Amino acid sequence: MRLNNYILLFFSVSIFLSCSGTHKIPKGDLLYVGHTIDIEKGEESKKTRKQIKSELDGLIRPVPNKSILGMRPEIFFYNLIGEVKKEKGFKYWVKYKLGAEPVLMSKVDLEYNKQVVQNYIENKGFFNAETKADSTRRGKKAKANYTVKLNNQYKIKSVVFPKDSVVLSQEINKLKEKSLLKVGNTYDLEDIKNERVRIDANLKEQGFYYFNENYLLIQVDSTVANHEVDLIVKIKKETPEKAKKQYKINNIFVYPSFNLRRDTIARKKQDTIHYQDLTIIDNKTVFKPFIFDKTLLFNKGDLYNRTTHNLSLNRLITLGTFKFVKNEFQVNDSVKNQLDSYYYLTPLPKKSIQVETLAKTNSANYSGTELNINWSNRNTFKGAELLKISAFAGLEVQVSGQNNGFNVYRFGGDASLIWPRFISPFQMNSGSAYVPNTKASIGYEYQLRTKLYSLKTLNASFGYIWKENERKEHNLNILNIAYTSPNNVSELYQSQIAANPSLQRVIDKQLILGTTYSYTYTNTMEQNRKHNIYFKGGIDLSGNSLGLILGANDYNNPKNILSVPFSQYTKAEVEFRHYLNFDKETKLASRIIIGAGIPYGNSKELPFIKQFFIGGTSSIRAFRARSIGPGTFDGSQNSNSFLPDQSGDIKFEFSTELRGQIYKIVKGAVFVDAGNIWLLNENSDKPGAKFSGKFLNQLAIGTGIGLRFDFDFLVLRTDLAFPLRKPYLPKGQEWVIDDINFGDRSWRKENLIFNLAIGYPF
Numbered sequence: 001m002r003l004n005n006y007i008l009l010f011f012s013v014s015i016f017l018s019c020s021g022t023h024k025i026p027k028g029d030l031l032y033v034g035h036t037i038d039i040e041k042g043e044e045s046k047k048t049r050k051q052i053k054s055e056l057d058g059l060i061r062p063v064p065n066k067s068i069l070g071m072r073p074e075i076f077f078y079n080l081i082g083e084v085k086k087e088k089g090f091k092y093w094v095k096y097k098l099g100a101e102p103v104l105m106s107k108v109d110l111e112y113n114k115q116v117v118q119n120y121i122e123n124k125g126f127f128n129a130e131t132k133a134d135s136t137r138r139g140k141k142a143k144a145n146y147t148v149k150l151n152n153q154y155k156i157k158s159v160v161f162p163k164d165s166v167v168l169s170q171e172i173n174k175l176k177e178k179s180l181l182k183v184g185n186t187y188d189l190e191d192i193k194n195e196r197v198r199i200d201a202n203l204k205e206q207g208f209y210y211f212n213e214n215y216l217l218i219q220v221d222s223t224v225a226n227h228e229v230d231l232i233v234k235i236k237k238e239t240p241e242k243a244k245k246q247y248k249i250n251n252i253f254v255y256p257s258f259n260l261r262r263d264t265i266a267r268k269k270q271d272t273i274h275y276q277d278l279t280i281i282d283n284k285t286v287f288k289p290f291i292f293d294k295t296l297l298f299n300k301g302d303l304y305n306r307t308t309h310n311l312s313l314n315r316l317i318t319l320g321t322f323k324f325v326k327n328e329f330q331v332n333d334s335v336k337n338q339l340d341s342y343y344y345l346t347p348l349p350k351k352s353i354q355v356e357t358l359a360k361t362n363s364a365n366y367s368g369t370e371l372n373i374n375w376s377n378r379n380t381f382k383g384a385e386l387l388k389i390s391a392f393a394g395l396e397v398q399v400s401g402q403n404n405g406f407n408v409y410r411f412g413g414d415a416s417l418i419w420p421r422f423i424s425p426f427q428m429n430s431g432s433a434y435v436p437n438t439k440a441s442i443g444y445e446y447q448l449r450t451k452l453y454s455l456k457t458l459n460a461s462f463g464y465i466w467k468e469n470e471r472k473e474h475n476l477n478i479l480n481i482a483y484t485s486p487n488n489v490s491e492l493y494q495s496q497i498a499a500n501p502s503l504q505r506v507i508d509k510q511l512i513l514g515t516t517y518s519y520t521y522t523n524t525m526e527q528n529r530k531h532n533i534y535f536k537g538g539i540d541l542s543g544n545s546l547g548l549i550l551g552a553n554d555y556n557n558p559k560n561i562l563s564v565p566f567s568q569y570t571k572a573e574v575e576f577r578h579y580l581n582f583d584k585e586t587k588l589a590s591r592i593i594i595g596a597g598i599p600y601g602n603s604k605e606l607p608f609i610k611q612f613f614i615g616g617t618s619s620i621r622a623f624r625a626r627s628i629g630p631g632t633f634d635g636s637q638n639s640n641s642f643l644p645d646q647s648g649d650i651k652f653e654f655s656t657e658l659r660g661q662i663y664k665i666v667k668g669a670v671f672v673d674a675g676n677i678w679l680l681n682e683n684s685d686k687p688g689a690k691f692s693g694k695f696l697n698q699l700a701i702g703t704g705i706g707l708r709f710d711f712d713f714l715v716l717r718t719d720l721a722f723p724l725r726k727p728y729l730p731k732g733q734e735w736v737i738d739d740i741n742f743g744d745r746s747w748r749k750e751n752l753i754f755n756l757a758i759g760y761p762f
Contacts, residue, residue: 022140024079030105030142034064037117039148049150052121059116060144064103074100105142110135117146125154125187127222154187157228168208168235168244175202181218187229192218199233204306207246209329209339215239242331249302250338254280256287258326258344286347288382294421295319295435296343304329304339314433316345319420321384323348352376358394359714359758367617367756368408370394386418407450412457414443422464436466453489453507457482463516473520480542482512483564484609502685505608511564512607514542524579534577540610543568543602552602559602567607571597573651577762585661591762595651598680605649612651612677615700617757619653620673622702622721624753629677631698632688634728648677650691652699655762659708667708671719674701676727688728701725704753708760719755 022031037056039049065072077099084092114133121129128151135144161176162169180195200213214236221230235244273280275289277300295315297308309327316325324346332338358370372392380387393411416439422428423438430436442460449455463477486507497503518538523529543566546552550559558565573595580588597606605611616625627635630648653675662668676699678691688698704721725734741747 025102025104025140030137030140032062032064032103032105032108033067033141033143035060035113035144035146037146037148039150042150042152044150044153048153052124052148052150056117056120056146056148059120060113060146061116062103062107065100072102074098075102078102105135108135108142108144110144113144114146117148121148121150123189126150126152127154128152152227154222154227154229156181156183156185156187156231157225158183158230160230160232162233162235166235166244167246168203168211171203171206171208172199172233172235175199181231187220192220192231195233201306207248207303207305208243209247209304210240210243210245212243215243245337247304247329247331247337247339249298249300249304249341250332250335251340252278252296252298252300252343253340254278254282254292254296254343254345256280256282256292256345256347257284258324258346260346286379286382287384291319291383291420292343297431298341311431311433312343315435316343318434319384320386321347321378321420348378350377350379352378367758368394368396370410380417384420386420387415388418389413389415406452409448409450410445412443412445414441416441422466424464430466432466432468433470434467436464438462438464448488451490452493454487455484455507456487457484459483470525471521471523475516475518475520477516480512480514480516482510482609484510505605508608509564510607510609511561511566512542512610513546513561513566514540514544516540530581532579532581534579535575537574538572540569540571540597542566542570542610544570547601555599555602555604566602567599567610568601568603569597569599569606569610571595571606571610585667587659588656589659589760589762590656591654593651593653593675597649599649608647611647611649613647614651614653614675614677617717617719617755618761620655620675620700620702621671621704621719621755621761622673622723622751622753623700628675628700629727630679630686630689631676631691631695632727633686646677648689649680650678652676652695657706657761662707665710667710669706669708669719670704671706671721672701672703673721674699674725676700698727699725700727702753706755715759717755717757717759717761719757719761721753721755722751 025031035057037053037060039053041049065074077094078096078101079099081091081095081099084095086092110133114131117133118129118131121131130149130151132147133144135142159176159179159181161173161179163173175198178198180191180198185191196213196216196218199216200211203211217234217236219232219234221232222228224230271282271285273282273285273289276293277298278289278292278296280287280289280292296312297315298312302308313325313327316322322345324344326344328342328344329339330342332340352375354372354374354376356372356374358372359367370392371394372390374388374390376389377387379385391411391413394409396408396410419438420435421438422430422436428436440460440462443458445457445459447455447457459482460479461477461481462479463475465473465475467473486509489507493503493507516538518536520534520536522532522534524532524534526532543552546559546561546566547568552559552566552568560566573593575591575593577589577591579590582588595612597610597612599605613626614620615623615628619625620628626646629635629646633646635646653673655671655673655675657669657671659667659669676695678695678698679686679689680691682690701724702721703724704719706717706719708718709716722740724737726736727734729736736751739747740751742752
């Protein structure tokens with residue numbers, strides 16, 4: 001036994017020494033293991049010293065090999081593999097992906113790092129600072145040590161802007177009120193750089209097209225007082241004359257069928273069209289002139305400004321019609337201080353066809369695939385209109401849940417026409433970077449639920465889509481029509497209706513005619529933010545105008561359109577998401593959903609497709625789809641074998657999950673979900689379903705873990721979840737934490753829910 005222990009100890013020490021990374025260090029060299037920065041205590045606050053130290057840490061080079069409990073696995077894997085001849089394969093992956101070359105002390109330039117530290121702290125206003133650098137050795141390891149004495153930080157005594165009579169100087173002087181350089185603030189070179197950028201950006205809004213920040217000089221005078229500086233804003237003497245002038249827009253030329261090769265090598269005779277302030281040069285007259293007048297925001301005689309410049313370019317791009325958009329300005333030699341603007345536009349192919357296969361997951365816990373065939377015409381009526389005709393066919397199955405075995409087959413098609421402008425009897429304009437759209441659509445879908453029934457749905461809509469900016473989007477459907485009728489209802493489904501009459505609603509004929517509006521705000525595209533948010537709020541109104549016209553006020557005697565009672569209701573829903581980003585791969589994602597629908601007039605209840613459901617792959621994952629609520633009602637007591645009918649008029653849902661990377665494409669998550677749905681009114685068939693002030697005591701709660709396989713083009717998500725609280729259990733027994741027993745087969749069968757889905761839940 002003692003011999004075995006010695007052998008085990010020998011191998012343990014060998015592995016430890018190998019992982020420490022020092023056994024293959026070249027003779028005469030040392031392993032660089034990092035640095036220390038000591039900022040001597042002075043008059044500065046502890047917070048200032050701490051902040052400067054943190055920022056200096058990120059400037060020191062090189063970065064040492066990563067260390068875990070004193071071991072350096074990167075060096076171990078690097079040394080494990082000998083010479084690698086190919087830049088691919090398993091050996092290359094181990095040596096250079098898992099491993100990394102040892103960072104040696106001979107690669108550390110102490111004098112260079114000392115100068116980096118000194119420059120940084122001087123740029124922060126510590127003009128009299130002192131920096132020292134040396135190194136310490138311990139065995140085969142070495143560390144760099146930097147000592148900083150800050151002394152006194154200089155502050156701004158005064159800021160002087162140019163006051164002469166030159167137009168450029170006068171415009172710069174107007175900007176001093178919002179200057180980033182404030183008297184009493186500490187000196188910071190970064191603030192001076194940002195001030196130059198700010199002044200330049202403002203001058204670009206005032207017609208100074210050829211000016212740039214490099215023509216500005218901010219002199220620093222540190223002799224004026226004890227530890228104070230004067231800052232003097234000046235225009236450099238070598239600034240070109242044209243950079244000092246304000247320019248206005250003169251001629252605007254548009255080349256809507258520009259081809260780089262044709263138009264630069266062998267120009268052909270082209271037609272010239274004059275429309276408003278535009279000169280359109282197009283040898284094919286592919287586009288009607290008005291589209292450019294509505295898209296380009298400059299008018300002849302306008303003072304040049306960068307905002308209008310960029311907005312016009314963005315609007316041309318978001319038309320979705322042009323492959324390349326190029327713009328340039330040239331001085332008009334015949335008119336003083338005037339610019340001619342040129343827009344060179346290369347169109348996308350007018351017609352295209354696209355075939356795509358999709359993987360899908362829906363809220364009812366169904367997963368499947370869909371084949372889409374899309375035909376597009378990007379300039380249907382020569383006004384950049386987009387006509388899109390699509391046909392689709394798909395299959396959806398439920399991996400786990402009560403619908404397992406009852407597959408859904410879908411096929412249909414739709415046609416939509418999008419005008420890149422507002423089509424309205426009222427004057428509607430948008431000056432944002434995104435062209436507003438008017439959209440009309442019509443579609444048909446046939447849905448077959450095997451062994452149960454089929455539904456035919458015809459829908460049509462007309463409305464507007466517009467974005468204020470990249471964060472804010474509005475979607476208003478003035479007219480939204482949906483008509484659904486059943487077919488081929490099976491005897492199996494009829495028998496279930498006899499036992500559960502509310503299932504009749506699923507196959508009732510439905511006519512929805514109303515208006516919808518939604519507003520979306522998000523900054524999730526800004527990857528470097530600590531906090532990202534997403535908000536979407538919407539309202540859905542149906543049957544109100546018809547109700548007033550036809551006098552619908554009795555749902556027991558509803559009014560009909562084409563022999564079908566029309567639905568009358570108001571429904572609102574808001575969703576808020578928050579993402580707390582710890583680093584690039586780790587975040588805490590949270591979501592809350594609140595919704596409510598109120599039927600009235602011609603309707604006793606919301607249409608089935610408009611009601612709220614909860615549970616499933618992208619909801620409360622510890623419960624099967626649509627199997628929770630309403631309220632404390634236990635739907636398992638009388639639900640059928642294939643479709644839980646647990647819907648409600650009110651919904652509250654909350655989820656939070658911690659996401660992190662496990663290995664490259666594999667990401668993990670730990671999550672908690674909570675929520676429920678309720679009815680507005682009492683239902684004798686569903687005791688406990690009515691919403692009340694005690695709704696927080698009626699929440700279903702679940703937790704679990706998951707893996708996400710991110711293939712860039714597809715995210716495959718797997719979640720394993722189990723309930724913590726079941727609202728339908730007797731009072732005092734709702735919490736089921738004490739019942740958790742992963743070793744019990746019957747517990748696992750009843751409580752452990754596996755979810756397979758496409759994409760993140762939110």
